[in-house]
Amino acid sequence: MPLIAGYHRPTDLTEALDLLSTPGRIALAGGTVINADREPSDLEVVDLQSLNLDDITVENGVAQVGAMVRLDNLAHTFSGDLIGEASQRELPSTLRTLATVGGTVGAAMRDSLLLTAMLASACNVHYADGESAPLTSAIPSANRLITRVDFVAHGEWSIHSTARTPKDTPIVAAVGRRIGDRLHLAISGVADTPVFLSDTTDLTSLEPRGDFRGSAEYRLDVAQTLVRRIEKELA
Ligand SMILES: Cc1cc2nc3c(=O)[nH]c(=O)nc-3n(C[C@H](O)[C@H](O)[C@H](O)COP(=O)(O)OP(=O)(O)OC[C@H]3O[C@@H](n4cnc5c(N)ncnc54)[C@H](O)[C@@H]3O)c2cc1C
Structure with a gap:
């Protein structure tokens, strides 16, 4: 845990x-990112756990999920669906019971399979000020x-993904969901998020950061292959 300078636990949104x-x-949700080290910091955290943001409702195939819903809950509730599968694969079980939906959007990790799945699922993000925006325009979150x-x-x-082992975090993952007559596609591992x-995204124009798991050229090449596989499968 980082050596935080202060802790607050508001009980309503106005106070938060x-x-x-x-x-x-900063907002503290599951804490898997915020509490990941013991470096001294000046940060004060505002814990969201008493704000009643843990509801899940599903109506006509559209889910509304509170920001504090844990990934383990998502994995069970949406078992058999893309969101359940991506939540299950995102983290090991001990971290899934801590990590939240809001934290996943807030952290906006480039390898996040769940975030990629949400992008392919016409996801909208709702904020405490009453506004909302498509997830496509909300990454990275502007600290709201x-x-x-x-x-x-x-x-x-x-x-479709490629990883060092089947259970490992994908180096590149392509996700597709058919909504009506349209195929929604999203991809991880080829940009910072x-x-x-x-329709107008040119995959080859992206400039991924290469690392020990895969060079920029490798990531782009794999991405094109994975996207083609999904297009063929869901044609
Ligand atoms: C060992 C380990 C392995 C990991 N592996 C992966 C991985 O494979 N893939 C991956 O994507 N991530 C991984 N992570 C990162 C992390 O687990 C996820 O990003 C997680 O979903 C974050 O959720 P959280 O609730 O724990 O967020 P927190 O740590 O509480 O917060 C993360 C960020 O989001 C902000 N935030 C949280 N809630 C809100 C909110 N409601 N509104 C606005 N901002 C908010 C916080 O202020 C902070 O900046 C890993 C972490 C660890 C420790």
Whole structure:
């Protein structure tokens, strides 16, 4: 755990927003990113656990999920669907019971399979100020308090990925979901955050950061192959 300078636990959104308006304070959800080390810091955390942001409702195939819902809960609730599968694969079970939906959007990790799956599921992000925006325009999150997300949770889907072992975090993963007559595609591992592939996205124009798991050229080449496989499978 980092050596945080202060801890606050608001009980309503107004109090939470008021606390977060002071510079140097950040939202604390599951804490798997925030509490990942023991470096000294000046950070004060605003714990979201008493804000009642843990509801899940599904109506006409569209899910509304509170920001504090844990990935383990998502994996069970949406078992058999793309979102359940991506939640299950995102983290080992001990971390899944801590990590939250809001934290996944807030952390916006480039390898996040769940974030990639949400991008392919027409996800909208709702904020404490009452506004909402498509996830495609909300990454990286502009330090606004997320209260819930909604996304399509039905329809044909597919994940194709490459990793060092089948259980390892994918180096590159392509995700597709058919919504109506349209195929929604998103991909991880080829930019600083997962990318939604619109009709006009040119995969070859992306500039991934290479690392020990795969060079930039390798990532781009694999990405094109994985996307072709999904297009063929869900044609
Ligand atoms: C060992 C380990 C392995 C990991 N492996 C992976 C992996 O394979 N793939 C992956 O994607 N991630 C991985 N992570 C990162 C992390 O587990 C996920 O990103 C997780 O979903 C973060 O959720 P959290 O609730 O724990 O977030 P927290 O740590 O609480 O917060 C993360 C960030 O999001 C912000 N935030 C949290 N909630 C909100 C909200 N409601 N509104 C606005 N901002 C908010 C916080 O202020 C912080 O900046 C790993 C972490 C660890 C420790």
